[in-house]
Amino acid sequence: MAEPIAFVSRSAQTERDNWLKVLSENLGDEKIIDFNDLKPDDYGAIELAIVANPDPDQLKKLKNLKWIQSLWAGVERMVKELPENAPPIVRLIDPALTEAMAEAVLAWTLYLTRDMPRYHRQQQKRLWQPHSYKPASQWKIGLLGLGQLGKAAAKLLTLTGFQVNGWSKSQKTLDNVTCSSGSTGFMRLIETSDIVVLLIPLTNETTGLLGKNEFAHMKKGASLINFSRGPVIDTDALVDALNKHELDHAVLDVFDQEPLPPDSPLWQNENITVLPHISAPTNKESAAKIVAKNIAHWRKTGNLPPVVNRMRGY
Numbered sequence: 001m002a003e004p005i006a007f008v009s010r011s012a013q014t015e016r017d018n019w020l021k022v023l024s025e026n027l028g029d030e031k032i033i034d035f036n037d038l039k040p041d042d043y044g045a046i047e048l049a050i051v052a053n054p055d056p057d058q059l060k061k062l063k064n065l066k067w068i069q070s071l072w073a074g075v076e077r078m079v080k081e082l083p084e085n086a087p088p089i090v091r092l093i094d095p096a097l098t099e100a101m102a103e104a105v106l107a108w109t110l111y112l113t114r115d116m117p118r119y120h121r122q123q124q125k126r127l128w129q130p131h132s133y134k135p136a137s138q139w140k141i142g143l144l145g146l147g148q149l150g151k152a153a154a155k156l157l158t159l160t161g162f163q164v165n166g167w168s169k170s171q172k173t174l175d176n177v178t179c180s181s182g183s184t185g186f187m188r189l190i191e192t193s194d195i196v197v198l199l200i201p202l203t204n205e206t207t208g209l210l211g212k213n214e215f216a217h218m219k220k221g222a223s224l225i226n227f228s229r230g231p232v233i234d235t236d237a238l239v240d241a242l243n244k245h246e247l248d249h250a251v252l253d254v255f256d257q258e259p260l261p262p263d264s265p266l267w268q269n270e271n272i273t274v275l276p277h278i279s280a281p282t283n284k285e286s287a288a289k290i291v292a293k294n295i296a297h298w299r300k301t302g303n304l305p306p307v308v309n310r311m312r313g314y
Contacts, residue, residue: 002299003045004031006038006062008054019052019071019284026288030295048298050291056081067304069294071287073097073149073280076202076229079313088307090294091314093148094286101280102152104227105143105197106160108251111273112195112223113139117249121270136161142193144186144209145200145228146172146179149280153199165189169205190214195223202229203313210234215241223249227279230255235266242271253279 007023009016016034023032032050033042035058046062052071056078059065065087070078075091082089111117115131122129139162143150146168157164158176166174167189171181180189190196190210196218200206210224211234218224224247226233235256241247252266253275266272294305308314 002030003047004033004042005295006035006046006049007032007051008035008049008058009052010055011052015052022284022288023050023291026285026292027295028292030292048295051078054078059086067298067307069291071282071291073282074201074229075308076313079308079310084310088304090305090307092282092287092290093306094283094290096283096286097280098148098152100283101149101199101227102156104253104279105153105199105225106156108225108273108279109139109141109157109162109195109197110160111251112225112249117271117273137163139163140165140192140194142189142196143167143177144189144196144198146174146177147199147201149227150199153197165193187217190218192219193222194219195225197225198228198232200228200232201314202232207231208234210238212237212240215247218247220246221248223247223251225251225253227253230258239266239269239272242269247271249273251275253277 007016007020009019020032020034043061044064047064047066048069049059049062049065050069050071051059059068059082067088067090070089070091073092073094075089078089113134113136118131141157141162141164143154143164143166146154146166150166150168151174154164154166154174154177164176165178165180166172167180167186169181172179180186200209209232215237224238238250242250249271251273254277258277260266260274266274298304
């Protein structure tokens with residue numbers, strides 16, 4: 001029988017137990033053990049770890065680890081916390097997660113284009129006042145990031161009738177989407193979009209990508225949706241632009257610190273919709289099946305699935 005697989009996570013016990021149950025049900029004869037239940041004498045036998053927000057100190061104790069399977073699509077924190085000589089990391093690539101993100105982009109884009117924040121404010125004042133309707137075809141949506149998530153979001157937005165522009169580090173070609181790359185393409189997108197949607201990974205290059213200068217170049221009255229990571233934007237600069245009514249509204253699902261502290265002024269800003277990092281939650285069942293497939297292939301062939309490029313950060 002193969003050596004056991006370690007499950008390494010900083011999640012609460014209930015969440016770890018739920019993951020262990022679903023993984024065990026899908027991994028067949030594989031034995032998966034919570035790191036906290038391992039004895040030090042067991043560490044040397046572990047060749048594979050399945051992780052969800054792992055403690056890097058626990059992973060470092062697994063000296064013979066050959067690779068790490070993440071249960072999340074985003075791995076930037078792990079890349080930052082683990083040394084450069086750490087074992088290869090495989091991030092989760094799950095069609096269910098991609099579909100959920102595309103739905104979230106469409107849902108919150110419609111939330112903005114159908115004036116929901118304004119109607120919510122009116123409800124607080126008991127004000128009955130309809131406003132004019134502007135169809136999807138008259139809105140320009142700019143997607144920053146055209147990876148798997150960006151491509152899926154672009155497809156759904158175009159099917160709904162929106163004008164979609166997309167930007168990526170390297171030039172892409174997508175049906176019914178005006179694609180661009182480079183600094184010129186980036187500035188053109190933020191200058192012409194009614195709504196800018198962030199779907200890019202957090203790297204050294206994307207940290208602080210949108211700040212005071214970029215917000216000043218966005219269309220007056222434009223809005224922002226951040227489904228990327230908090231540090232991709234300068235939050236203080238965003239709040240300043242919103243308070244000055246240079247920008248209209250921001251939907252934020254990610255923050256520099258999570259959970260967002262109760263005393264954060266973002267909670268009370270009527271120009272900001274705060275979401276608790278729920279745009280594309282991992283589906284445990286589908287994730288477990290993908291992980292099981294990756295492990296079975298590795299057991300059979302010795303080959304790893306595509307691994308994270310540590311230099312790029314994803």
